[in-house]
Amino acid sequence: MSQIITFYSYKGGVGRTFALANIGVLMAQRGKRVLLMDWDLEAPGLHRYFKQLLGGALPTQEGLVHLLNCAAGDSDTDWKNYRTSIDVPGNDAGGELHAIFSGDTAADYARQVASLSWADFFAKHQGGDVLERWSREWRDTYDFVLIDSRTGITDSGGVCTVFLPDILVFVFTANEQSFDRGVEVVKRIQQARRKLEIYRPPAGILPLPGRFDGLVETNDAQAWLERFAEGLQPFYDVWLPEWIPPLSMLMATKIQYVPKFSFGEPLPVITHGLTDTAMPGFNLLNTVRLLETDFAAARAIVEQRQDDGTESLARLQMLLAQVPIVEHAVLQALEDIRIDHGDGPMLAALLDAAGVALMRGRCFTGAERCFREAAFGAAVETSSTVDILNHLAELMQTIGRPLDAEAMYRRSLEILEAAEVPLGERAARVYARLSRLLRDIGRPAEAEDAYRRCLSVVERAALLSDSTWVETYMDFAAMLHNAGRISDAEGIYRRAVAALVAAAPNAPALTTVNKVLGDMMAGAGRLSAAVDAYRQSLESMAISAEVDGIETIDLYTGLAAALHSLGRMKEFEHISREGARLVETMVPAADPALLAPYIRFGDMLRQSGRAADAVAVFRNTLVRSKAAPTYPDHIAMELFERLSTTLHELGRDAAADIVLTQARTAIVGLRLTDDTDLVAKYRYLAAIFNDVGRMEEAEELYRECILMLERSPNADEAELGITLSRLGEMLMEQRRAPEAEMILKRALELLEKHSGRDNPATLSTLNLLVAALETQGAENKAREAKSIRARIRYDAFMSYQMRDMRAVRLLAKELAERGVRVWLDEWELEPGALKPRAELNAVEAAAAVIVCIGQRGVIAWEPRLAKAIVGRLRQAYRPVIPVFLPDAPEQVELPDALAELVAVDMRQGMTDQLLAKLVHAVGEARAAAPPL
Numbered sequence: 001m002s003q004i005i006t007f008y009s010y011k012g013g014v015g016r017t018f019a020l021a022n023i024g025v026l027m028a029q030r031g032k033r034v035l036l037m038d039w040d041l042e043a044p045g046l047h048r049y050f051k052q053l054l055g056g057a058l059p060t061q062e063g064l065v066h067l068l069n070c071a072a073g074d075s076d077t078d079w080k081n082y083r084t085s086i087d088v089p090g091n092d093a094g095g096e097l098h099a100i101f102s103g104d105t106a107a108d109y110a111r112q113v114a115s116l117s118w119a120d121f122f123a124k125h126q127g128g129d130v131l132e133r134w135s136r137e138w139r140d141t142y143d144f145v146l147i148d149s150r151t152g153i154t155d156s157g158g159v160c161t162v163f164l165p166d167i168l169v170f171v172f173t174a175n176e177q178s179f180d181r182g183v184e185v186v187k188r189i190q191q192a193r194r195k196l197e198i199y200r201p202p203a204g205i206l207p208l209p210g211r212f213d214g215l216v217e218t219n220d221a222q223a224w225l226e227r228f229a230e231g232l233q234p235f236y237d238v239w240l241p242e243w244i245p246p247l248s249m250l251m252a253t254k255i256q257y258v259p260k261f262s263f264g265e266p267l268p269v270i271t272h273g274l275t276d277t278a279m280p281g282f283n284l285l286n287t288v289r290l291l292e293t294d295f296a297a298a299r300a301i302v303e304q305r306q307d308d309g310t311e312s313l314a315r316l317q318m319l320l321a322q323v324p325i326v327e328h329a330v331l332q333a334l335e336d337i338r339i340d341h342g343d344g345p346m347l348a349a350l351l352d353a354a355g356v357a358l359m360r361g362r363c364f365t366g367a368e369r370c371f372r373e374a375a376f377g378a379a380v381e382t383s384s385t386v387d388i389l390n391h392l393a394e395l396m397q398t399i400g401r402p403l404d405a406e407a408m409y410r411r412s413l414e415i416l417e418a419a420e421v422p423l424g425e426r427a428a429r430v431y432a433r434l435s436r437l438l439r440d441i442g443r444p445a446e447a448e449d450a451y452r453r454c455l456s457v458v459e460r461a462a463l464l465s466d467s468t469w470v471e472t473y474m475d476f477a478a479m480l481h482n483a484g485r486i487s488d489a490e491g492i493y494r495r496a497v498a499a500l501v502a503a504a505p506n507a508p509a510l511t512t513v514n515k516v517l518g519d520m521m522a523g524a525g526r527l528s529a530a531v532d533a534y535r536q537s538l539e540s541m542a543i544s545a546e547v548d549g550i551e552t553i554d555l556y557t558g559l560a561a562a563l564h565s566l567g568r569m570k571e572f573e574h575i576s577r578e579g580a581r582l583v584e585t586m587v588p589a590a591d592p593a594l595l596a597p598y599i600r601f602g603d604m605l606r607q608s609g610r611a612a613d614a615v616a617v618f619r620n621t622l623v624r625s626k627a628a629p630t631y632p633d634h635i636a637m638e639l640f641e642r643l644s645t646t647l648h649e650l651g652r653d654a655a656a657d658i659v660l661t662q663a664r665t666a667i668v669g670l671r672l673t674d675d676t677d678l679v680a681k682y683r684y685l686a687a688i689f690n691d692v693g694r695m696e697e698a699e700e701l702y703r704e705c706i707l708m709l710e711r712s713p714n715a716d717e718a719e720l721g722i723t724l725s726r727l728g729e730m731l732m733e734q735r736r737a738p739e740a741e742m743i744l745k746r747a748l749e750l751l752e753k754h755s756g757r758d759n760p761a762t763l764s765t766l767n768l769l770v771a772a773l774e775t776q777g778a779e780n781k782a783r784e785a786k787s788i789r790a791r792i793r794y795d796a797f798m799s800y801q802m803r804d805m806r807a808v809r810l811l812a813k814e815l816a817e818r819g820v821r822v823w824l825d826e827w828e829l830e831p832g833a834l835k836p837r838a839e840l841n842a843v844e845a846a847a848a849v850i851v852c853i854g855q856r857g858v859i860a861w862e863p864r865l866a867k868a869i870v871g872r873l874r875q876a877y878r879p880v881i882p883v884f885l886p887d888a889p890e891q892v893e894l895p896d897a898l899a900e901l902v903a904v905d906m907r908q909g910m911t912d913q914l915l916a917k918l919v920h921a922v923g924e925a926r927a928a929a930p931p932l
Helices: 016-029 046-050 064-073 109-115 118-123 127-141 155-163 176-194 218-231 233-239 246-253 280-292 298-303 311-321 327-341 345-360 364-376 383-398 402-418 425-440 444-460 467-482 486-503 509-523 527-544 549-565 569-585 592-607 611-626 634-649 653-668 678-691 695-711 717-733 737-754 760-776 779-789 802-817 835-845 863-872 912-928
Strands: 003-008 033-038 096-100 144-148 167-172 204-209 796-799 848-853 880-884
Touching: 003 016, 003 127, 003 155, 003 176, 016 033, 016 046, 016 096, 016 144, 016 167, 016 280, 033 046, 033 127, 046 096, 064 109, 064 118, 064 127, 118 127, 127 155, 155 176, 167 176, 167 280, 176 218, 204 218, 204 233, 204 246, 204 280, 218 233, 218 246, 233 246, 246 280, 246 298, 246 311, 280 298, 311 327, 311 345, 327 345, 327 364, 345 364, 345 383, 364 383, 383 402, 383 425, 402 425, 425 444, 425 467, 444 467, 444 486, 467 486, 467 509, 486 509, 509 527, 509 549, 527 549, 549 569, 549 592, 592 611, 592 634, 611 634, 634 678, 678 695, 678 717, 695 717, 717 737, 717 760, 737 760, 760 779, 796 802, 796 835, 802 848, 802 912, 835 863, 848 912, 880 912
Parallel strands: 003 144, 003 167, 033 096, 033 144, 167 204, 796 848, 848 880
Antiparallel strands: none
16 A cells, blocks of 8 residues: 655754655665655755765756646646656665655746745645645555655645645654654644545654664663653554553664764665664664554564564564663673674674663673673774774763773774874764863863863864754853853853854854853953843844743843943843843743743842832743642742732732732642642741731741641651741741740750751841840840850851942852851841941951952941951951952952952952852861850
């Protein structure tokens, strides 16, 4: 029975045309009459695979686009006049191979494509009748008609995938968009076929993983195969016997990625045969057998009962596809093949494939044995040896032997560098893996050398058209950035941008690189450079037409913040309005955790005086969070807080109260769940109610949290301590000191026991308890307060100007995460507290004072505070540490007392290295300070 088979992929570059061309050749070699058709009129390429078979020249005759335009004027147009006959080597079975190419080598191709209107073709020229007649004639003339369809969702794609085919071959790669979006489109295709006026039964769907690099990153490869098997189960259920797992069929049909077939348009079924399991031809033959038998050969393929192969080869292929894999059986099968076929390139390839399968199955001893025999068993090293050594290196990394892995990578490079050809993609990939290995084992100088060699090869061999190399640039730049080498990191980012612009100016990767560069420039205080990078990122996004909502909002947030800091208010207004408009139009995100950029954008609007716009952004983002299955989570709670607070700032108290009531209603709905975050959500909501003065509801929620924790057999007592501390703090605000005292003492006992005395929550509770005791005024309470106060010490007091608050917050957060107990006024002082007295007490209690120097130099201290800080300069064990913030100018006038001190200079960025230096200085002060 004749079949029309469409090859479809959601994205380009997945190997769709490669698969179709090679399958067509195989069918012809097996005696079938085959017609190939190139319907990808916007990006045709089928004809290039047959250049050599057509005498070395591409056909210049008219093609499919001319046929369609002629049929629009004359419905009797004969498609046979547009065929090209192709002579196939090894065609001893009498098959035929014809092709109707796109016609793009004809001089008028662009005009022909522009003049073709699918709407007119069907509405005005009876296009449906024409295609129905042609399809009958194709079936009468050929055994198989293979159609290369347009990617994505297009009019021509609909003709190829909905109207014409009996079988749809869905080609995809291990890529989120290629696979997930492709599966969605294939499901819609089946639905569309049911709605056709002319009856079309559901098409048989054959999933075909293309360009599958299962020989590298095997853990990821196995994860993707398992994901494919789960997502494709409905398609396999139609024709695959139920006892055969989809994973086995995927293993038998996936098209192995081979780097040398990435250049030009190869036909490995002719040049490399069908018996080498490491070559695409082996599994392409399985695909042909499925198509030729209308899927009836599925069982024979999985069991490898091949009619044209040897028993030992078939047995090995079956064993390699088994899950779990049986190590001793694989090794025995390899010995049988050695006996049957002897040593040689074929055995080396089989050993390599077996090693990959064994490594995937975590049979590491057997995998190492196979790789070593394949790599070192032959007297002559070939280019294939490099791939085997790389697999062995990956195995060494997997089992924790990085030095052995390094040796394998370096041997690979020796082989490649000894060859009399310029280094290319294979060498670049080895250098990339070696550089990451050296970075991870703490040898940055050698890693830098390997990175630079890798990028040199990438640029010299013009490999940047493959945007996966951008990751190597960014890895290298990130390593330099983390080492505090901001200027060098910037150079690598700009080098990546320049190379991408030259090789692939429309690449989506340009958006990512420019955004990361902008973030780094903003962090280093170089706001003008950050603005330029962010703008270039947005331009790249517009050119590539691949808009990601999260990344876009992040870009607008960064750009708007930089413009606002620079005082470029007109530009800021334009960008913030545009960003707010985008938030309204973006497709809702599925995961609330991905909504953080939207929240940051709303915060930026709010802090810049655009509270009304911020409300719109927060409301829109809250709608998105409700679409998620985990609603409401901590992101939703943050949104409720921000929305209610912003409405209060606008004087819209009634609207703010409605929002809080919605939050309360939403969280009460979770009471019957086992959500482990439930306590945190209650506590977060209680804090919101407390902030807006709804104390009774806040107290009720806090006490509900406490009851839940007390009732739970697996309760986290540290969490209970934190919750008690929050309740005690709220009671202090209500002047209920005796109740607060009892609760805070219990909280302190739990926190000291489970979190330690140095934990920030413990220190905060100590301070609250001191205040509760002192507030009561009794002599015995005062003595107890004095005793507790002696247990409190801060590592560092932070002095700063309000203009520098953003950078100071970040610095304080980084220090706190590194174990430094920081006194920052906005963290420690309650509303109404006497700030000068509290600051003097904190300076006295802190082991060190950090003086933050920002945009306008040093703060003009309140006289008593200045006296206390300067007085510390005469005490060696209680130092003052000047810190230049990222936005500090190059020239700063400092008081003489500070100018003589060694500063920590973060003007080039708040790097891990500089933070470690500051933490060390504070630690030295803490060790030298006498007890209070």
